[in-house]
Amino acid sequence: MSPDAAWAETDELRVAERSNPQIKSYVRPGKAAEKGVKAMLSRDDIGRHLTSEMFFSGDRLPGFCDTIEHPDGLVLVDTGMIDTTPAIEEDGEEWHPNPLPDELVSRVAVVVNTHLHFDHCGGNRLFPGIPIHVQRRELADARTKDDYTVREWVDFPGATYVEHDGEAEILPGVKLLPAPGHTAGHQVVVVETDEGPVVLGGDVGDSFEELERGDTPGRQLVLELAAPTYLAHVAEVRVPHRRS
Ligand SMILES: [Zn+2]
Numbered sequence: 001m002s003p004d005a006a007w008a009e010t011d012e013l014r015v016a017e018r019s020n021p022q023i024k025s026y027v028r029p030g031k032a033a034e035k036g037v038k039a040m041l042s043r044d045d046i047g048r049h050l051t052s053e054m055f056f057s058g059d060r061l062p063g064f065c066d067t068i069e070h071p072d073g074l075v076l077v078d079t080g081m082i083d084t085t086p087a088i089e090e091d092g093e094e095w096h097p098n099p100l101p102d103e104l105v106s107r108v109a110v111v112v113n114t115h116l117h118f119d120h121c122g123g124n125r126l127f128p129g130i131p132i133h134v135q136r137r138e139l140a141d142a143r144t145k146d147d148y149t150v151r152e153w154v155d156f157p158g159a160t161y162v163e164h165d166g167e168a169e170i171l172p173g174v175k176l177l178p179a180p181g182h183t184a185g186h187q188v189v190v191v192e193t194d195e196g197p198v199v200l201g202g203d204v205g206d207s208f209e210e211l212e213r214g215d216t217p218g219r220q221l222v223l224e225l226a227a228p229t230y231l232a233h234v235a236e237v238r239v240p241h242r243r244s
Helices: 003-007 012-019 021-025 029-034 102-107 136-144 217-225
Strands: 046-056 059-070 073-077 094-097 108-112 131-135 160-164 168-171 174-178 187-193 196-200
Touching: 059 187, 073 102, 102 108, 108 168, 131 136, 131 174, 136 160, 187 217, 196 217
Parallel strands: 073 108, 108 131, 131 160
Antiparallel strands: 046 059, 046 094, 059 073, 168 174, 174 187, 187 196
């Protein structure tokens, strides 16, 4: 994929809304703008939830998803895991799902998948009829590439994907930016808070060390943003710096 294509702004969201009227009840930028949402989001509106743990030869890899308490409804970034399947444990990895609490699940108005690896979309099945924002390229790869994910966790009854070709502001102050590298269709979420932007980075790097190499377009982008960044497999939040 050419970076230019990934960055091109499109009208995909509006097109998707027109062809999928259910989304309208969840995406109400106009209403939110009236309330001055940009100034209303704060760092405290961002929450982290441990949704999986993977054990492999003595190592533990935690998996987190993030929430944004937005005035227009709760945004969930990645859905973690709610169960497991023998297919993902063939190579000796042991996956422990940690489903999100029901109280939180019941309030989710909008879902974003940074990408569709199984440990990021395993809980998508909890959200039939809820818009799930993903890059078009990511969904296509998940549906067609072998050993990419658990396909039944991506496509399930009631799955309502909103596909983007590039950047999109899905709610006031909540932006999706393509950040290819980990997967070709990977995206990050940028949240505008009263303290400046915060990046929900998914797997743009498995670690800050990896991110700070800046060796993919996605990592370069996040380094340029120079904002507090959350990674899906790292507990701490940090402003990443390029290593020379
Ligand atoms: Zn991944």
